[in-house]
Amino acid sequence: MQTKALTTAIVLFSVLALTYGSGLLAADVLVGANVAAARQTPLDQIDHSVWDGLLKKYVDDKGMVNYKAWKANSGDAQALDQYVAHLSQSNGKGTKEQQLAFWINAYNAVTVKGILREYPTTSIRNHTAKLFGYNIWKNLKLVVGGKQVSLDEMEHQVLRKMGEPRIHFAIVCASIGCPRLLNEAYVAERLDEQLTVNSKSFFADASKFRYDANRQTFYISPIIQWFGEDFGSSEPAQLTTIAPYISDSAASRAAASGRGTMSFVDYDWGLNDQK
Secondary structure (H helix, E strand, O other), rough: HHHHHHHHHHHHHHHHHHHHHOOOOOOEEEOOOOOOHHHHHOOOHHHHHHHHHHHHHOOOOOOOOOHHHHHHHHHHHHHHHHHHHOOOEEOOOHHHHHHHHHHHHHHHHHHHHHHHHHOOOOEHHHHHHOOOOOEEEEEEEEEEEEEEEEHHHHHHHHHHHOOOOOHHHHOOOOEOOOOOOOOOOOOOOHHHHHHHHHHHHHHHHOOOOOEEEOOEEEEEOOHHHHHHHHHHHOOOHHHHHHHOOOOOOHHHHHHHOOOOOOEEEOOOEEEEOOO
């Protein structure tokens, strides 16, 4: 009977795990504030200047973050908390550019908040339980517009559905394999320029992209593989999408014509921590 009961329990837990995924039985960590609907404001009244100042102070031109100094400065740690609470005041209403800027900033700010909570650490993957326990992508949630939104939901249910593939070169999961964390806040007025700059920076990084003309092979970050449908329905279409952001002229011409094959490089999950 004990063996049968144990087997039943294991099956039940397996079903729950398949149903709910990672983060099962872990307590959610809420950041931000619960703001009454009457006090929520449209996106044009959300000010990203505090976030901008923190990024300029703690993030270098390569997107590496001085987490140690940031965590040690209680005033700036509190400033991040206040910015995240300010995001909670949004009702989500605004132009597409305002929405994109808001959610990119929200994703990046909440991720930094989540890493500072765990620091010192060597990788965000240390905090992404696959079955039972805390998963930063699923259990760390921003309260915004009266709803609790996880990092996973920000990425897949909000940003990806807005039809802008360059978000994948803007949102940063605190890893070296990610695009660089831009050391300024995204703003609606300059969004296209900022997305273009960071996309070009991504493809100028030899650890994320290189082209072998003899083999007509693009050695590229697995980000393009993981989110391929956001860039096009086939490899030639995906290459055409990224072509404008490739600085190497031969590679850019080949990509624009859809010629060549993709080979995906290893992803570096090491923390984007200044040394």
